[in-house]
Amino acid sequence: MRIRLAALFACLALPAAAQTLNVGIGGAFTSMDPHYHNVGPNNVVTTYVFDPLVRFDRKYQPEPSLAVSWKIVNDTTWEFKLREGVKFTDGTPFTADDVAFSYARVPQVPNSPGSFTFVTKPITQVEIVDPHTIRLHTAAPLPLLAFNLSNVRIVSRKHGDGATTADYNSLKAAIGTGPYRVTEFQVGERAVFERNDDWWDKKPVWARVIYRDIVNDASRLAALASGDVDIIDQVPPSDVEQLKKNAKLSIVSAAGQRLILLAPDVSRPVTPFAFGLDGKPLAANPLHDVRVRRALSLAINRNGIRDRVMDGFAAPTGQIMPEGASGYDPSLKPDPYDPAKAKALLAEAGYKDGFAITLHGPNNRYVNDSKIVEAIAQMWTRIGVKTSVDTMPAATFFSRAVKDEFSIRLSGWASDTGEASSNLTQWIASSAPEKGRDPVFEPSKYANAKVDALIEQSLTTIDTTKREALYREAERMALPEYPIIPLHFQVNVFALRKGLTFEMRMQEGIRAWDVSGR
Numbered sequence: 001m002r003i004r005l006a007a008l009f010a011c012l013a014l015p016a017a018a019q020t021l022n023v024g025i026g027g028a029f030t031s032m033d034p035h036y037h038n039v040g041p042n043n044v045v046t047t048y049v050f051d052p053l054v055r056f057d058r059k060y061q062p063e064p065s066l067a068v069s070w071k072i073v074n075d076t077t078w079e080f081k082l083r084e085g086v087k088f089t090d091g092t093p094f095t096a097d098d099v100a101f102s103y104a105r106v107p108q109v110p111n112s113p114g115s116f117t118f119v120t121k122p123i124t125q126v127e128i129v130d131p132h133t134i135r136l137h138t139a140a141p142l143p144l145l146a147f148n149l150s151n152v153r154i155v156s157r158k159h160g161d162g163a164t165t166a167d168y169n170s171l172k173a174a175i176g177t178g179p180y181r182v183t184e185f186q187v188g189e190r191a192v193f194e195r196n197d198d199w200w201d202k203k204p205v206w207a208r209v210i211y212r213d214i215v216n217d218a219s220r221l222a223a224l225a226s227g228d229v230d231i232i233d234q235v236p237p238s239d240v241e242q243l244k245k246n247a248k249l250s251i252v253s254a255a256g257q258r259l260i261l262l263a264p265d266v267s268r269p270v271t272p273f274a275f276g277l278d279g280k281p282l283a284a285n286p287l288h289d290v291r292v293r294r295a296l297s298l299a300i301n302r303n304g305i306r307d308r309v310m311d312g313f314a315a316p317t318g319q320i321m322p323e324g325a326s327g328y329d330p331s332l333k334p335d336p337y338d339p340a341k342a343k344a345l346l347a348e349a350g351y352k353d354g355f356a357i358t359l360h361g362p363n364n365r366y367v368n369d370s371k372i373v374e375a376i377a378q379m380w381t382r383i384g385v386k387t388s389v390d391t392m393p394a395a396t397f398f399s400r401a402v403k404d405e406f407s408i409r410l411s412g413w414a415s416d417t418g419e420a421s422s423n424l425t426q427w428i429a430s431s432a433p434e435k436g437r438d439p440v441f442e443p444s445k446y447a448n449a450k451v452d453a454l455i456e457q458s459l460t461t462i463d464t465t466k467r468e469a470l471y472r473e474a475e476r477m478a479l480p481e482y483p484i485i486p487l488h489f490q491v492n493v494f495a496l497r498k499g500l501t502f503e504m505r506m507q508e509g510i511r512a513w514d515v516s517g518r
Contacts, residue, residue, distance in 0.1 A: 076137060259487075346385070
């Protein structure tokens with residue numbers, strides 16, 4: 001009661017433009033270092049403080065941010081004109097030197113569970129022409145360079161030189177040019193932002209934003225119902241109809257591009273979590289056989305997951321991009337639910353009596369992630385693949401996944417570019433740390449030289465029609481081999497207090513400048 005009264009008095013005492021927005025999110029954020037981990041919750045909280053050169057608009061198209069314009073000088077050179085008069089929140093002027101420092105820092109961040117090196121590795125030289133002009137040189141044509149740069153936020157050399165991720169989390173180095181300054185940060189719990197009234201762009205209406213990580217669905221809903229938060233994401237689909245009956249709340253939803261998938265160990269001779277029915281480790285990795293991977297896919301009732309686990313808020317798929325996006329191929333359909341065929345394939349692969357495996361996944365990152373894992377485990381057990389479930393907090397899950405500790409895992413991915421390029425390089429292309437793909441070599445990962453060649457060609461093809469044709473060709477060649485097992489695309493669902501307006505984006509996350517009203 002004390003909290004609600006305090007909030008009420010604050011609303012009465014302050015004009016609309018000076019009020020606080022309280023946000024409750026379901027995905028855990030793990031750092032205020034914008035270069036530490038390329039994961040959705042981190043990318044949202046850091047964008048409050050740090051700007052990129054190029055950002056995406058609500059339709060997922062690049063628009064100016066710290067760069068006001070850019071052009072292709074030649075096939076391997078891009079020139080960016082930087083915004084003048086911009087200052088970091090400590091008053092230090094923003095210059096090209098900060099850009100060069102930021103791009104050099106990205107590959108140097110230790111213990112990154114998901115690096116941004118896919119953006120910086122192709123850049124062979126950052127040439128500072130003058131304090132507000134840079135040229136980025138690449139080894140080959142990169143038509144999506146401007147799209148890629150939206151993923152790397154610019155930090156201050158003054159505060160970032162020698163700074164560790166811990167220095168950003170303690171706020172010692174968390175000095176940016178963005179719409180807010182961060183005044184409080186507790187990993188995975190809470191972040192408080194105060195408006196940067198000197199921001200170069202239109203000021204958000206909210207003077208203060210309190211960002212709370214509330215991973216438990218019931219607790220997040222209760223916080224909204226009680227007025228402790230004003231808006232939440234990852235609304236459990238099963239609660240949508242009931243929430244719609246609450247006259248004090250609004251529900252908004254839109255199809256998203258986050259693919260929920262299974263990542264199997266396709267190449268290691270032995271995999272750590274595969275056992276015989278006698279409980280002994282298998283001498284050979286069953287997932288190495290494409291027939292086994294196909295059997296596991298056919299054993300999944302995607303429509304059942306959509307209807308009974310996701311309450312309709314999912315789009316079953318057999319590919320890596322949603323309909324309407326660049327790289328979507330109408331010929332690639334979701335596998336039908338066919339347990340009989342799945343059993344026949346297992347027998348054909350030498351596993352007539354089945355085997356045992358552990359399916360790992362996060363329990364606080366994606367909508368109903370642990371429920372999806374449990375549902376799939378039951379489906380696989382019915383065809384003779386006795387499946388154990390091991391889910392864990394996202395921070396633990398990703399730190400183990402990057403060490404390649406699992407045999408098969410539930411994960412998710414939303415394109416960094418709005419095209420299939422990101423999904424192809426992350427999930428289909430072979431590991432190539434020298435090109436910025438994968439922070440470490442993953443011996444479990446799929447590798448196909450012909451597919452790699454198509455992907456590499458697509459990444460240097462400027463013509464959009466030809467580039468998309470290459471995406472599709474790579475997908476048609478790779479996906480029948482099940483380098484991943486696509487499940488569905490999430491539908492993003494948000495709930496907010498009546499009187500607030502939320503302008504949704506194709507990207508996930510709640511950004512205070514997209515929320516207005518009271």
